[in-house]
Amino acid sequence: MDLTELSIVSIKTLLIYVAFIHVVPVMIWVERKGAALIQDRPGPNRVGPFGLFQPIADAVKFLFKEDPVPKEVNRLLYNLGPFLILLPSSLIIAAIPVGDRVEIFGRDVLLQVADIDVALLFFLSISSLGVYGILFGGWASNNKYSLLGAMRSSSQVISYEIPIALAAANAVMFYGTFSLRQMVLQQEGVILGFLPNWGIWFQPIGFLVLFVALFAETNRLPFDLPESEAELVGGYHTEYGSMKFATFFMAEYINLATASALLVTLFFGGWHVPWLSDSWLLLKLGSQNLVALVQVSMFVAKVSVLLCIFVWVRWTVPRFRFDQLMHLAWGNLIPLGLANIIITAILLYFFEGR
Amino acid sequence: MEAFLPIGILFLFAVAVCVGIYVLTNLLGPRIFQKNKLSTYECGVQNPLFETNARLPFKFRFYLIAVIFLLFDVEGAFFLPWALVYRESLQVNANLLVAMLVFSLFIILGLIYVFQNNYLNVD
Numbered sequence: 112m113d114l115t116e117l118s119i120v121s122i123k124t125l126l127i128y129v130a131f132i133h134v135v136p137v138m139i140w141v142e143r144k145g146a147a148l149i150q151d152r153p154g155p156n157r158v159g160p161f162g163l164f165q166p167i168a169d170a171v172k173f174l175f176k177e178d179p180v181p182k183e184v185n186r187l188l189y190n191l192g193p194f195l196i197l198l199p200s201s202l203i204i205a206a207i208p209v210g211d212r213v214e215i216f217g218r219d220v221l222l223q224v225a226d227i228d229v230a231l232l233f234f235l236s237i238s239s240l241g242v243y244g245i246l247f248g249g250w251a252s253n254n255k256y257s258l259l260g261a262m263r264s265s266s267q268v269i270s271y272e273i274p275i276a277l278a279a280a281n282a283v284m285f286y287g288t289f290s291l292r293q294m295v296l297q298q299e300g301v302i303l304g305f306l307p308n309w310g311i312w313f314q315p316i317g318f319l320v321l322f323v324a325l326f327a328e329t330n331r332l333p334f335d336l337p338e339s340e341a342e343l344v345g346g347y348h349t350e351y352g353s354m355k356f357a358t359f360f361m362a363e364y365i366n367l368a369t370a371s372a373l374l375v376t377l378f379f380g381g382w383h384v385p386w387l388s389d390s391w392l393l394l395k396l397g398s399q400n401l402v403a404l405v406q407v408s409m410f411v412a413k414v415s416v417l418l419c420i421f422v423w424v425r426w427t428v429p430r431f432r433f434d435q436l437m438h439l440a441w442g443n444l445i446p447l448g449l450a451n452i453i454i455t456a457i458l459l460y461f462f463e464g465r
Numbered sequence: 466m467e468a469f470l471p472i473g474i475l476f477l478f479a480v481a482v483c484v485g486i487y488v489l490t491n492l493l494g495p496r497i498f499q500k501n502k503l504s505t506y507e508c509g510v511q512n513p514l515f516e517t518n519a520r521l522p523f524k525f526r527f528y529l530i531a532v533i534f535l536l537f538d539v540e541g542a543f544f545l546p547w548a549l550v551y552r553e554s555l556q557v558n559a560n561l562l563v564a565m566l567v568f569s570l571f572i573i574l575g576l577i578y579v580f581q582n583n584y585l586n587v588d
Contacts, residue, residue, distance in 0.1 A: 120470070123471075128475060176490075177494045177496060177497065181505055182503040182504070201479035201482070204475065225468055225469060232545065256506070265531075269531065273534065276544070276545070283548040287551075288549070350506055354486050354487075434586060441576070441585050445537070449569055452544065453565075456566075460562050
């Protein structure tokens with residue numbers, strides 16, 4: 112790997128990372144406006160047109176606030192907590208393919224931070240590291256609310272990891288590869304003459320299991336027990352202030368974006384434009400870079416739709432009770448995921464085996 | 466290994482963002498000393514119960530959930546390599562299907578055992 116290639120890779124990585132970080136302010140605005148829409152009130156409307164600059168104002172406010180460290184805390188873990196949540200959520204971006212490839216200086220550059228063969232495994236393993244940040248933050252704060260929030264959150268996150276692994280196994284079985292890029296490449300074109308060739312038609316139960324489990328994994332509202340405001344004040348981030356407090360929300364929104372991106376990659380054809388094949392696009396547009404532009408816009412559009420669904424569900428569905436939450440994971444999602452694997456295996460055997 | 470190099474670069478960027486956040490808040494934020502600010506957040510009632518250390522022994526059930534998770538996650542991890550080769554192996558014979566059915570039978574038995582003993586009830 113020479114210097115040109117290294118710089119191209121660095122710039123590409125930086126661009127994708129910055130793009131994913133920019134989901135945070137956009138999602139804060141979308142979330143507040145979406146909540147306002149559902150609750151029939153105006154929402155943020157003072158800073159800039161339609162309150163569009165509200166997230167920037169929030170960020171500036173967070174930066175200029177004092178960052179008090181309570182005297183009872185364990186300083187090392189207290190300071191490490193927020194960053195141990197932000198780091199894994201930043202790292203899993205690497206597995207997401209946002210587009211096919213572009214040509215720069217006569218080189219093919221894949222629009223993915225790292226095209227590793229074990230992308231799905233990488234996603235699963237790194238995303239489960241976030242639980243350490245929650246535990247460190249909650250325990251180090253030395254506050255009963257934080258500790259309770261951390262306990263709940265960690266048992267929730269680890270419980271919902273198993274359905275995710277089962278749904279992922281189902282997808283791997285169907286596509287026959289761990290590489291997310293290969294999975295997207297297999298979803299090109301049209302099936303039955305009118306449906307886009309998406310994974311969701313072949314594994315709807317897998318999609319359902321993964322969708323619900325990712326809600327729990329990102330601590331979104333039907334499952335936001337760790338920070339249930341009414342009973343635990345703020346859960347594991349009660350004692351945090353200033354930008355460290357905002358870091359938890361940055362991590363939550365980046366997690367949300369990567370979760371939506373994973374769903375799009377596995378079940379909604381990734382970067383592919385529905386009904387159109389890449390070669391047809393290349394023929395019409397004439398340039399690989401233009402095709403890549405269309406693909407990336409398509410990917411962003413699909414992810415945006417899913418993000419809006421996340422916001423919609425958050426402000427519509429009430430919170431679960433803790434025993435209901437555990438029962439949903441162990442009593443419903445895990446048996447469903449197992450049954451899905453068995454049924455898919457048997458169906459594949461009838462269609463392809465001999 | 467070269468495929469993993471961009472992940473290292475991404476890791477450096479992420480660490481830079483974390484350090485940047487930490488440094489910026491410490492540079493920009495004011496520092497006004499106040500005794501009450503340093504106390505643990507509580508409901509405001511002067512109660513000796515709230516002033517003790519929060520790191521009390523917690524319910525054993527949470528530990529049990531972690532152990533059960535470990536078992537089932539390992540079993541889930543066994544599915545992944547099997548799933549990778551399953552479709553190709555169908556071209557030869559159905560041995561893998563039978564093996565997996567037996568394996569999932571054990572997982573289902575384990576799940577039934579967990580529910581019979583009510584291990585997941587934290588209340």
